[in-house]
Amino acid sequence: MESIIKLLPEFLANQIAAGEVVQRPESVIKELVENAIDAGATSIAVVIHQAGKSLMHIIDNGKGMSPEDLPLAIKRHATSKIASVDDLHRIMTLGFRGEALASISAVALLEIRSKQSNQDIGYRLLAEPLKPETIEPFHCDKGTQVIVKNLFFNVPARKKFLRSTITEFRHISETMIKFALARPDIRFSFSDEKSAIIDVHPESLQERIRSLCGNAIADALHELHFERDGIILNGYVGNPSTAQHTRGNQYLFLNGRAIVSRSLNFAISQVYEPFIAKNTFPFFVINISVNPESVDVNIHPQKHEVKFDNERALFSIIQEATLKALNTAHDIPVITSPEFIAQQPFASFGNNNELVNRVTGEIISPSSSKNTSGSSSDFRQQIPSSKHSEWNSKKPFISQQEISAYEALFGKNSTQDNDVTTPLFTPEEQSLSVSQIHNSYIVYQSADGLYIIDQHNAHVRILYDKAIQSLTREKNTQELLFPVTVPLTTTEKMLAEELYENLLDFGFSFSFDNNTVIITAVPSHVPHGKEEQELKKLLAHIEEDISSAQLDAQRKIALAYARSHAISSGTVLSQEEMKAIVHEVEKMGKKPINPYGKPIMMSISLEDFIRTFRN
Ligand code: ADP
Ligand code: MG
Numbered sequence: 285m286e287s288i289i290k291l292l293p294e295f296l297a298n299q300i301a302a303g304e305v306v307q308r309p310e311s312v313i314k315e316l317v318e319n320a321i322d323a324g325a326t327s328i329a330v331v332i333h334q335a336g337k338s339l340m341h342i343i344d345n346g347k348g349m350s351p352e353d354l355p356l357a358i359k360r361h362a363t364s365k366i367a368s369v370d371d372l373h374r375i376m377t378l379g380f381r382g383e384a385l386a387s388i389s390a391v392a393l394l395e396i397r398s399k400q401s402n403q404d405i406g407y408r409l410l411a412e413p414l415k416p417e418t419i420e421p422f423h424c425d426k427g428t429q430v431i432v433k434n435l436f437f438n439v440p441a442r443k444k445f446l447r448s449t450i451t452e453f454r455h456i457s458e459t460m461i462k463f464a465l466a467r468p469d470i471r472f473s474f475s476d477e478k479s480a481i482i483d484v485h486p487e488s489l490q491e492r493i494r495s496l497c498g499n500a501i502a503d504a505l506h507e508l509h510f511e512r513d514g515i516i517l518n519g520y521v522g523n524p525s526t527a528q529h530t531r532g533n534q535y536l537f538l539n540g541r542a543i544v545s546r547s548l549n550f551a552i553s554q555v556y557e558p559f560i561a562k563n564t565f566p567f568f569v570i571n572i573s574v575n576p577e578s579v580d581v582n583i584h585p586q587k588h589e590v591k592f593d594n595e596r597a598l599f600s601i602i603q604e605a606t607l608k609a610l611n612t613a614h615d616i617p618v619i620t621s622p623e624f625i626a627q628q629p630f631a632s633f634g635n636n637n638e639l640v641n642r643v644t645g646e647i648i649s650p651s652s653s654k655n656t657s658g659s660s661s662d663f664r665q666q667i668p669s670s671k672h673s674e675w676n677s678k679k680p681f682i683s684q685q686e687i688s689a690y691e692a693l694f695g696k697n698s699t700q701d702n703d704v705t706t707p708l709f710t711p712e713e714q715s716l717s718v719s720q721i722h723n724s725y726i727v728y729q730s731a732d733g734l735y736i737i738d739q740h741n742a743h744v745r746i747l748y749d750k751a752i753q754s755l756t757r758e759k760n761t762q763e764l765l766f767p768v769t770v771p772l773t774t775t776e777k778m779l780a781e782e783l784y785e786n787l788l789d790f791g792f793s794f795s796f797d798n799n800t801v802i803i804t805a806v807p808s809h810v811p812h813g814k815e816e817q818e819l820k821k822l823l824a825h826i827e828e829d830i831s832s833a834q835l836d837a838q839r840k841i842a843l844a845y846a847r848s849h850a851i852s853s854g855t856v857l858s859q860e861e862m863k864a865i866v867h868e869v870e871k872m873g874k875k876p877i878n879p880y881g882k883p884i885m886m887s888i889s890l891e892d893f894i895r896t897f898r899n
Pocket of ligand 1: 363385
């Protein structure tokens with residue numbers, strides 16, 4: 285009988301491997317820069333066009349390849365880095381699988397120019413999928429240049445899968461920053477068709493952090509050095525003041541390789557927890573050096589996940605190291621987190637007239653609230669007690685609590701449309717008995733059953749709807765008395781340019797000046813002094829939310845706004861705030877969902893109760 289199992293032709297095997305190793309332009313850059321570092325380069329330049337989709341050019345001054353090695357380099361499972369199983373257990377190089385060049389050559393046009401220091405002339409290899417490669421003498425400098433063109437030109441399905449240029453660019457620039465932080469002793473330059481994005485010379489790690497992350501962070505660092513049981517930790521952790529709303533500023537390296545480890549990130553975050561606001565993330569760059577035999581880097585094709593022999597020991601060592609670094613600094617400010625303020629809704633701060641906006645943490649004086657007359661204490665007296673609330677008596681009334689709840693939850697303009705004489709809540713809502721369970725769900729009853737609202741999902745949807753409304757219909761904007769100048773990172777600037785028109789629709793007004801923007805107006809929900817933070821937070825959320833990448837610009841902005849302002853689960857809400865949310869959710873119809881498709885409300889009908897308990 286004829287055998288039906290066949291060995292895959294080499295090209296097909298390479299294309300399948302490419303599916304794992306080469307997912308996007310960033311993976312190509314990562315593999316090629318790793319190769320340059322493994323070749324001992326002290327200077328590495330990366331040039332990309334169209335975020336690498338049309339061209340990636342990597343130039344190094346490393347040891348180069350001989351003309352005999354060139355054709356082998358692009359063969360699958362061809363590597364100079366390991367020769368035996370023993371080698372696999374003590375890998376000190378970044379590459380070792382011998383798959384990268386073979387995979388790349390299966391899905392792109394590949395050119396490698398290389399010269400070793402003992403050669404008079406270099407050689408050039410040209411490779412095209414399914415064609416024999418050519419090698420010819422070529423004049424070039426010592427080292428290697430790899431040029432990759434038209435990635436995925438022969439795999440349309442994968443090409444279609446690529447994200448927008450800005451998203452692909454962002455992946456590459458994050459990877460370049462990781463390399464540059466992992467190896468401050470190497471010169472890195474990185475540019476696209478428009479400009480130089482990174483250009484750093486060999487320097488200390490602290491200086492490298494300054495070059496890449498800016499003075500604000502570099503001036504707020506604490507050195508970390510710790511050694512135990514053969515594990516050595518080195519690097520810097522940021523002062524609690526460096527904590528930001530996104531995880532972008534956390535860098536972990538294991539034996540020089542950038543790694544992703546939820547558990548180690550969590551270990552560090554736990555140390556910071558008492559000092560920083562919830563859902564913010566401290567800055568750190570930490571290098572872990574361990575005996576290569578005690579880790580397995582071979583569990584992930586792209587090698588950014590690794591397995592440690594003793595993960596628990598490392599967890600506590602990294603916590604101790606972080607604590608020590610922060611403690612020796614002696615200057616940990618005790619920051620009152622927004623959560624702490626939120627635990628005391630509408631708390632008075634000495635002066636009875638001050639209220640706290642739990643969303644921004646800002647203290648609001650009643651004079652800044654609209655539609656109020658008299659002091660807030662007057663309004664407190666006007667709150668109808670359950671016994672004698674006479675809603676039908678046409679008495680002009682909106683309670684300060686209602687206004688504050690609305691403003692705190694939905695921004696200042698939410699109460700504007702309401703006539704002072706019309707209560708925000710209907711009599712039914714006013715007398716509604718609502719309660720919060722697990723600090724996350726709002727529970728209330730109606731004539732036909734029981735309703736449970738997820739406060740976070742609901743708030744995201746409410747804010748999203750509100751943002752869409754101001755983007756498409758009524759722009760809510762406030763001019764600034766003094767323009768605010770905000771420095772932007774390259775990615776932030778690209779995003780701001782891409783979304784310029786829509787950000788104007790949202791209420792911002794700004795112009796570009798090199799790497800800064802000058803803000804002259806902001807949406808009206810933005811409190812004074814928070815203009816920079818608001819713009820940056822919005823851009824950061826747009827950048828982070830991969831799931832929104834396919835959406836149009838308006839929706840991206842609305843989602844970012846909603847996510848960055850929504851009350852989180854675990855936040856204690858006041859009666860008025862819960863009622864305000866119920867009021868808005870009731871308008872949404874039967875089975876409301878939030879923009880991520882998550883349900884907002886569940887209900888149990890009275891019939892269900894009866895059926896369950898009678899039987
Ligand atoms: P790996 O890095 O896993 O060995 P690659 O496919 O990335 O596999 O590379 C194959 C081989 O080509 C490497 O082992 C190395 O010998 C050689 N090589 C690749 N890039 C370079 C470079 N920039 N400089 C010198 N040699 C290189
Ligand atoms: Mg490699």
